[in-house]
Amino acid sequence: MNRVLVLGGGQLGLMMAEAAARLGLVVDRYDPERALLLPGTSDLAVPITWEECLERYPVVTVEREAFPDSGLSARLAASDRCVARGALAVIPDRYTQKSMLDELGIATAPWRNLDRxxxxADAAAEFGGVVVKARSGGYDGRGTWIVGDGGDLSAVPAEELAGRAIVEKKIPFRRELSIVGARNPAGETLFYPLTRNWHVDGILRLSLAPANASAALQPEAENILRRIMEKLDYAGVMAVEFFEEDGRLLVxxxxxxxxxxxxxxxEGADWSQFDLHVHALAGVPLHSLNVHGPSAMVNLIGTPFDQAWLQHPGVVHWYGKSVRPGRKVGHANLVAPTLEGLRKGLNAWADVLPEGFEAILDSELALD
Structure with a gap:
């Protein structure tokens, strides 16, 4: 395999194409909204037909979970060439996603369907604080309503959501963690270390890796992600976000x-997740990963590019998107020998990090 088609015209597909080019492979991108092909890293879009796709691309992958109900992208996502086909049938709907996890015996926040x-009110009486999530379409905090124990449920548009949402127990988690790993068609798997994440208003603002004091949780996280990928017969990179509660992981x-x-x-590993994704799809044997040291990722949200960033510690990745509030337009990566050194470097990025990021670093440093 030397050519892959990724469904989606965003920055994730572009970074896959960049990784593929370094490996002597080709990743082209299909933009579903414009119904046009973006060859490699080019921004010069061209038309393509179903027959041409079948001729050119033995493997189809995705950079997102949802596609139009009809058209070429929908047809390709459902085809037997799409390595995410099984996942796309389950993951985008939170009801089927949670049902699969229950079937596998993988712990999640207690939940029920919002049918009526x-x-x-029944869920709030049972769980106390609740989180209501639209079954599909939610992203970066959209489609999510959080109500604390005894809080006002009227803020949730329950009539509108009935039959289209789930209700979860609000978890008093210690921290949010995630694991990213890959599986190739031969069933080999490889995993990055657990990452500490900090969200504000549902949007990821800062990641720290490897998560401190997470060695005991790493095997459990790997086992959970491995079982999910096997269940879905998935190839490529996949991620699972967790709540850490009382020393256990909840998906x-x-x-x-x-x-x-x-x-x-x-910047934090020999092979980026985009390299690893392309490796997995190409059937390359998955070898061990070398992580360079404590790393941080700062999301750049709804802000114009600032030349001063180039003088800050770290490396800037800019997506070339138009800027609007709440939109991810880039990220910056920092690597340091120690977490304390990472903290010093992050101080230079205080103007793009929300108030309180120092407390997140303090809490991570305080973990043994």
Whole structure:
């Protein structure tokens, strides 16, 4: 295999194409909204037909979970060439995703389906604080409503969501963690270390890797991700986000693709998650990973490019998107010999990090 088609025209597919070019392979991107092909890393879009796709691309992968209901992208996502086909049938709907995890005996926040308006009050009576999530389409905090124990349920549009949402128990987690790993068609797997994540208003703002004091949790996290990939017969990189509660891991979300919390691997490991994704799809034997040291990823959210960033510690990755509030337009990666050194480097990025990031670093440093 030397040519892959990725469904999606965003920055994740572009970074896959960049990784493939370094490996002597080709990743082309199909933009579903424009119904046009973006060859390699080019921005010059061209038309393509179903027959041409079958001729050129033995493997199809994805950079996102949702596609139009009809058209070439929908047809390709459902084809037997799409290595994420099984995952796309399960993961995008939180009901089927949670049901699969229950079937596998993998721990998640207790939950129930929001079939009727009355189910919301029943869930709150059972769980206390609740999190209501639209079954599909939610992203970066959208489609999510959080109500604390005894809180006002009227803020949740229950009538609108009935039959289209789930209700979870609000977990008093110690921290949010994620694991990114890969599986190739031969069933070989490889994993990065657990990553500590900090979200604000549902949007990832900072990742620290490897997560401190996580060695005891790493085998459990790897086993969970391995079982999910095997269940879905998945090839490529996949990510699982967890809540850490009382020394155990609860699955929060699954992403059948390269993931924002794995962006630190650009500079923090010998092979980035994009390299690893292409390796897995090409059937390359998955070898051990070398992690360079404590790493941080700072998401650049809704801000114009600032030339001063180039004088800060770290490496800037800019996506070339138009800027609007809440939009991920780039990220910066930092690597240091120690977490304390990483903290010093992050101080230079205080203007793009929300207030309170120092407390996250303090809490991570305090873990043994």
């Amino acid at each position: 308006v009355e189910d919301l 929060n979300e699954i992403a059948p693709r390269v993931h924002n919390s794995g962006h630190w691997t650009h």
